[in-house]
Amino acid sequence: MDRRMRFWDVALIVMVCMSVTVTKSNGARPLNNQLQEGTGVKWAFLVAGSRGYGNYRHQADVCHAYQVLKSGGLKDENIIVMMYDDIADSIENPIPGAIINQPDGPDVFQGVPLDYTGLDANINNFYAVLRGYKSGLIGGSGKVLNSKPEDTVFIYIASHGNKGIIGLPDDNLIYADQFLERLKINYKKMVIYIESCNAGSMFEGLLRDDLNIYATTSSNSDENSHAFYCPGGIMPPPPTYTVCLGDLYSISWLEFSDFYDRANKTLHDQYDVVSRSINSIHTYYMSHVMPYGNMTMNEDLLETYLGRAKPARANDNYHFNRTTTHEHSNKRFNTTTRLVSQQDAHLLYLNLKVIYIESCNAGSMFEGLLRDDLNIYATTSSNSDENSHAFYCPGGIMPPPPYYNVCLGDLYSISWLEFSDFYDRANKTLHDQYDVTWFRTLFTGEEYMSHVMPYGNMTMNEDLLETYLGRAKPARANDNYHFNRTTTHEHSNKRFNTTTRLVSQQDAHLLYLNLKLEKAPDDSMDKSKAQIELDDEISHRKHDDQSVYLIWKLLFGEDTPSTMMANLRSVGQPLVDDWDCLRMLKNTYEHHCGVLSHYGLKYMQAFANMCNDGISKKQMIAAASQACHVKNDVP
Structure with a gap:
């Protein structure tokens, strides 16, 4: 029967x-047509795209990713790490020389190969590593993705980002079209994970499904991603920390990789659990983990890319130990x-x-x-x-x-x-x-x-x-249980009025600056300095808001700002057709109005809408010149 x-x-x-x-x-489930582990080499390129102690979480995510790969048997010569490396030894770090990615978690910084740090963590070296161009490197360890046609490649980036862009520590931007163009390297199969706001815009309408590339992102094209293990939020860090320890999508896939047997779990298994877990947090502003590329690859075993490791279930740092009282583990769950x-x-x-x-x-x-x-x-x-x-x-x-x-x-x-x-x-x-x-x-x-x-x-x-x-x-x-994908999510958001607190990546830096100010002794130099930093950040954000808003009104008229930040393209279309136009408008704005803050990068959507509406460089110069009388009127 x-x-x-x-x-x-x-x-x-x-x-x-x-x-x-x-x-x-x-009954029993039929066996999946899974990719068996081959004879090729497993390569990995891990990138934390920010700098500064307030962005602790990005480097913590990347260090944890290194530990996942190392436990899976990948060799240091095949794992390339790019991070600014200003967190572990920061004067603000409560545990000097160590980085943690969970409250009371292990030190994930130990043993991490610091291949490209400080000024060497730049866009030139990023693309040189990606393309395997050793001769194009300036500084750093000299390691590049020297993969062969039989090898697998895993790329993980944790950073700030926005529509069609991801940031790097040198403040340069990875644009979606250029990133995908430079993926034309030797490999058998490639997997890419990206943690940033609007991360889906790096692939939507751009990554073909007939390549051997599979990607997942922390958010779709229209959403923020979220920091996690944040002060005052769900599962907060120890009180000595003023920063978020990780990012929600990242800690989800990382802890899944620690906890489960990668020889028996597929990319799709991980995607299912990660996406469902993120939805279960029930925050008011929810993001969606998104898959792109070759969907047949999602039946590949995790060990094909992340290596094989004994799962942590028997000695679990990230979950409860099963005891009568759970006294130790319960300390990690003191939440609101x-x-x-x-x-x-x-x-x-x-x-x-x-x-x-x-x-x-x-x-x-x-x-x-x-x-x-x-x-x-x-x-x-x-x-x-x-x-x-x-x-x-x-x-x-x-x-x-x-x-x-x-x-x-x-x-x-x-x-x-x-x-x-x-x-x-x-x-x-x-x-x-x-x-x-x-x-x-x-x-x-x-x-x-x-x-x-x-x-x-x-x-x-x-x-x-x-x-x-x-x-x-x-x-x-x-779907009654998750957001419908709309520009505003107005209807669905009504179901997410909760007492929990997640912090969007855009606001994580504000949280850090506020806590830094609160913890500084009254009437001290540290208090004054923290107040100046907070005031400067708020001032910069206001400048970005006012400048872009005024430019839009000058270009399109008084009654049009409501469409400025709307994604006016259909699902499956890329952010823009003319990526050179997007770069030109962003650079023209910054020439006249100053460099956009991480917060201000959200206006890449406005610039994309300008491009799609045919705005020329001449028109942008005229509007920006009028809107921004003094270029450096920001901190």
Whole structure:
């Protein structure tokens, strides 16, 4: 009988402050057509595109990426690192000589090859390394991507960015068209991860799907990306830190790579968990992890690019140790979020084939009792020693409408239910659902955390979800749980009025400067200096806002500024058709009005709209000259 027909017609779901899902199967997922690890060399190019202690997170992300690759067996001679290297020994660093990427996490700076640092971390050396042009280097270690046709290449960039651009430490910009043009090097397959605001604009409408290049980005073309492990936010760093320790997309893929067996997980597995985990943070301004390029490559094993390493589950620095009290691990989850503990629930159907239980101490229903040689597979909302948690509660994460005085669901339950709504059950397994539910529950960041637990016959976790829950069209086309992609997201944002706090990359520097000012002793030189830095940053932002706004009005008229920052192109189109025009307008603006701040780079969208509307250099000069009487009227 066809595997897809081997399920009971009825799935019994019982909810009494818990949930149990039941049915039967002996099915198994067909093996993926996965790329086997070949004989080629694994190459990697890791780039932190900023400088300054306030941008701590970018270098921390890159150092962590090095540790992931090193643990996977890549050799230092094949890992090239470009970072300014002004963080570890900064006078502001609470642990001199060390960099951490998680609260109370390990030092990820140890052993990192400092190939291109300081003034050597520049755009000339970036492209020389990328193209394998050793003769084009000026300074640095001399290492380049000397890959051969049988080799794989992994490129990871963490930086500030905006529409069609990514920043480098020397303040030069990587433009999307030039970046992709310079990827014409020797390789068998290439994977690219980019962490920046508007990162999707580096590939959208530009990266063809018939090349052996697969990319994911921290955001689509119209969104900010977000810093993470920030003071005052979800899972804050120790109080001695005034900076964010990482970026949300980056720490998600990095911790996935630490935690899971890369010999058994694919690029798509990682993408699924990372994108779903980021959505589960439920911030008001959400970003979407985006895939681009050759989608057939997403079935390649992670070890093909990141190497093979023993997963960290047995000695996990990034998640809870399973103990009675969790005293050590709970320190990492002192947040401003709020989940509500449950106290009343019990199990109704122990003898059924697939069982999901939502209750406090749910693991005690199976631990030491459920044999692994039966056709029974179970997952629970908590282990034997923990509460489970209600969700969508008044005063908590994603509260219900104000006229409700109850919690609308339970965390484990809404996680597996929304997964079942969102994904194609004909292509997802019980294990896929468990992975995402486990990770989502962990990343909610509650002080008293519970662990989703599996029990019973683990071979059944490769059964397709449709075997038990039936087949349904996934909700991706009409998604109630995530943002619709629009310019403003006005409708969808109403669902994300939360008490959690993520920090956009644009605002992470302001957070740092404010905390620096707060922590400086009153009436000290440090206090005065911090106040000047903060005032200068705010002044520069105001100058960028006012100047670009005035230029737009001069070019298009008084009634048009509402369209200045709108993405007026269809999904799948590149930011601009004439990239030389984009560079020209940006350079013309800076010649007359001063260099754009990192914040001001958001106006690349306005410059792109000018190009697409046919604005010439002569018109831009005239408008910029009138708008900016004094070029250096900014700090």
